């Protein structure tokens with residue numbers, strides 16, 4: 074099942090790499106990504122993922138990342 | 148901790164800021180190995196009060212920092228140069244990540260202008276380590292070095308701990324600047340158990356006739372052992388532990404059923420299979436603990452308590468979840484939880500006595516389980532055991548009297564052969580008064596044997612018990628049981644003479660082969676003032692029992708090949 078996540082990210086070294094890598098390693102196929110620097114130090118990222126696993130679990134795993142400020146399942 | 152508003156702050160090089168920030172963090176020991184891209188930091192160390200331990204391989208540095216951290220509860224720090232120095236640290240960083248150990252790994256990097264040009268000894272250690280760090284930084288200017296160190300230490304130690312990497316380009320180490328203001332962030336918010344969930348948890352417990360605590364490494368990490376012991380004293384709920392949970396409860400406590408899982412005690416596994424409520428405390432349903440997940444604790448409802456919300460529901464859904472600090476949760480629950488029923492306690496007690504370990508193996512060759520039991524008794528409750536990976540690691544888990552999580556150093560998540568010796572060195576430096584015993588195998592010891600030179604150089608009095616079965620025992624056991632005895636690349640019968648080898652490093656060493664020699668060997672080990680190695684020849688055919696075959700349910704334990 075495909076699901077969309079909206080993530081607010083502090084724009085630090087490797088932030089996007091870490092985010093996408095976590096999603097993939099946790100068993101979520103990344104179907105779409107849109108990332109935009111919205112303030113000098115923050116990015117807004119939308120990803121669409123596909124997996125048999127529960128997306129709420131991925132949201133909690135992403136929230137553990139130090140640069141992730143907020144995750145919401147759209 | 149902060150320096151915001153400090154007027155007229157000093158100007159120092161990035162390397163000096165690194166060293167002074169580590170000192171300000173209370174770090175006293177660093178394990179490392181120098182090289183081109185980290186030379187300014189090594190230069191700054193000359194004027195520092197930090198104790199630097201020069202290991203003989205960077206993997207040894209990371210694993211020693213891990214042992215130091217686990218034994219002391221303080222952050223372990225390791226350091227290496229760029230390129231091969233950094234990649235050599237990686238296994239140790241991954242080891243700390245898998246077992247949630249607070250660690251700071253500092254790597255030199257080529258100068259900023261050369262980054263991305265395939266310069267000499269340039270690797271993207273930041274990128275390579277992303278999946279195995281809690282967080283990582285590349286420091287771009289000298290003014291940010293101190294702030295980064297403080298933030299890194301805070302991240303490594305807070306919440307669920309883990310390794311943090313700081314990659315420090317050489318020009319940043321050399322550049323001079325005043326430190327940018329920094330202020331440590333708020334510690335991650337403590338989640339109080341929601342009243343609703345707490346009520347639900349208590350109601351689940353009151354409706355249970357056969358509750359069981361499944362305790363993982365999270366209890367030791369949270370230093371919640373006392374709260375757990377109080378909870379068990381109040382409720383008499385029986386307890387099973389994971390490999391990393393061992394020590395959370397005193398092994399003599401009547402409620403302690405032993406380790407669950409692949410090489411767990413039958414008493415623990417049977418209790419899990421027949422409980423009706425599993426109270427999961429700082430554990431994560433690891434496959435080594437659960438066996439076939441679908442048949443694990445089949446009749447149980449699950450109350451999952453964990454500081455890391457991302458662990459809840461990852462592999463098995465929870466009927467009730469409590470996210471937050473374990474100590475607080477246990478204290479809240481202990482006030483309201485009912486005492487476990489007499490019938491269930493009696494059932495668990497009978498399982499425990501029915502499956503008590505036996506040490507009456509026939510023969511007069513050394514029986515490793517008995518040796519380990521006797522050595523742990525003689526070494527006493529304050530001793531620390533660090534083990535390698537393989538059969539001997541499981542024998543330690545089964546037979547060592549582990550009474551605190553921080554005194555059992557084992558590579559649980561990554562299963563890193565070569566962990567034992569450097570971890571023991573780190574632990575001994577953290578706890579100079581304790582007996583620190585490294586239990587290793589003839590395969591594992593060779594993975595970081597060079598650290599005997601470190602033991603010798605600093606006179607670190609670790610006691611090494613080398614259980615030599617002339618093979619890669621755990622792999623041999625699996626080939627015997629699950630690959631039709633088709634032995635493939637497990638023979639180590641051409642091992643070097645370990646006593647002579649240790650002697651070449653300047654380490655006192657002796658060998659035993661007979662059961663009758665064990666007691667004198669233990670006395671000699673414990674009396675030694677410096678590092679010492681006891682080479683113990685054991686039966687190459689010895690297996691670890693019991694065993695849950697891969698893919699099977701924990702209820703289907705094998706007791707021997709017969």
Ligand SMILES: Cc1ncc(C[n+]2csc(CCOP(=O)(O)OP(=O)(O)O)c2C)c(N)n1
Pocket residue numbers: 535536537538539540562563564565587588589590591592614616618619620621622
């Ligand atoms: C670095 C590393 N390589 C390979 C393995 C796979 N492995 C697990 S146990 C084992 C055998 C260990 O042999 P030894 O240290 O002699 O211990 P024994 O099982 O004989 O007690 C191997 C090869 C591992 N865990 N770590």
